[in-house]
Amino acid sequence: MAPAPGIPAAMERPHFIGIGGAGMSGIAKILAQRGAKVAGSDARDSATAEALRALGATVHVGHDAGHLADDATCVVVSSAIRADNPELVRAAELSVPVVHRSDALASLMAGGRALAVAGTHGKTTTTSMLAVALGRLGLDPSYAIGGDLAGPGTNASHGEGEIFVAEADESDRSFQKYDPEVAIVLNVELDHHANYASMDEIYESFQRFAAKIVPGGTLVVSADQAGAVELARRVRQDGGTDAPRIVTYGLAEDADVRVLAIEPDGLTSRVTVLLDGAELAFRVSVPGRHYATNAVAALVAGAALGIPAPDLAEALGAYTGVGRRLQLKGEAAGVRVVDSYAHHPTEMAADLEAMRAALPEGGRLLVVFQPHLFSRTQELGREMGGALALADASAVLDIYPAREDPLPGVTSELVLDAARAAGARVTAVHDKAAVPDLVAGMSGAGDLVLTMGAGDVTDLGPLILARLTDRRETA
Incomplete structure (x- = not known):
């Protein structure tokens, strides 16, 4: 062919x-x-x-x-x-x-109407929401995402429509290769410490990304997150005839698209926004305030492409999740097991708060956490441990190295020490094979188990469910 x-x-x-x-x-x-x-x-x-x-x-x-x-x-x-x-x-x-990889993706996006989703957290979810909603509206977009959609079951597709939705990765500055018509920046925080030495370097990288928006294009940016607000200020200050139009969204009173309410309802939420002077309410079929605001970002970006907001809002309700983003793996013996890709302290805290809100009365939140990367743990281990204080109990695995070599003195003990100092109940687990028995022994009906981290901790969910099933059958 x-x-x-x-x-x-x-x-x-x-x-x-x-x-x-x-x-x-x-x-x-x-x-x-x-x-x-x-x-x-x-x-x-x-x-x-x-x-x-x-x-x-x-x-x-x-x-x-x-x-x-x-x-x-x-x-x-x-x-x-x-x-x-x-x-x-x-x-x-x-x-x-x-x-x-980024140059290859840029070549695929060329010639279409590109919508790029950037930010330290939430990129995969927001890109996925847009891909599902646009598909639901019959626009048949192309998309490239960092996780598999729950519906189509894939992370990418070539569509016949003119829109191309892409997750824009800032970790190695590769998102500076794209020329989007609309770009979203969800948040800006210090991460990827092997590539960025300071927040100034992070801001400079995001400014270069924003500068690549095509003339007449739009930058959609959070009005609630301090780093995103500062980025918007810097982009406005840069000015110039080719500067993008900036549209802000969020709970802040001065947001261009204001979030009036987020009402949790089990593992879903109902969101009400004020857009172009009119109230618009829609349902988000995933839990947590952060996912609700991601949906608002998707709504604003789609509107910037000329898609009617009421139609897009309804279509966003069709999104049911993406792999590893608070993905329900199953339930056994009355215990739900959910998988989370969260590996930065901000992400961890957001997902833990979302899961706590979804607990039944008397239920406990139990976490199996695997720190990701030695460099990240060295810089943010204390904050990771602090986030675990939001759980009722946690098991902390050894660091998942991914592409990195070990750093002297950097182990998961940094997370454990910080968690204990914050009053968290934590247990060090050096053998992953011991986790299913440990979790099955400490959990009961109504509890929720969250496997958390960007490494192979995700493999433990099915094993925990199997052990819980065995316990129920032998009880």
């Missing part, structure tokens, strides 16, 4: 190193759907790899120089791929161009 229009020649036969990753797999899926001959490799086989194979992609397990075909037109990498990767070394020997 010949490549569809919109595929640059360099992307006709791409090879992805780490093709199973959330960001990489999304780009690979869209390219495959557009007709490119996609290939790649990943450290292990997975459901994502199988989904790519179903689209016609060739996916190798493990990294080997021989996986790179001689006719590859480019090699796509993320910032996590190390220089000594054998496929990357082979690409240099063959003089195959190396393309960063």
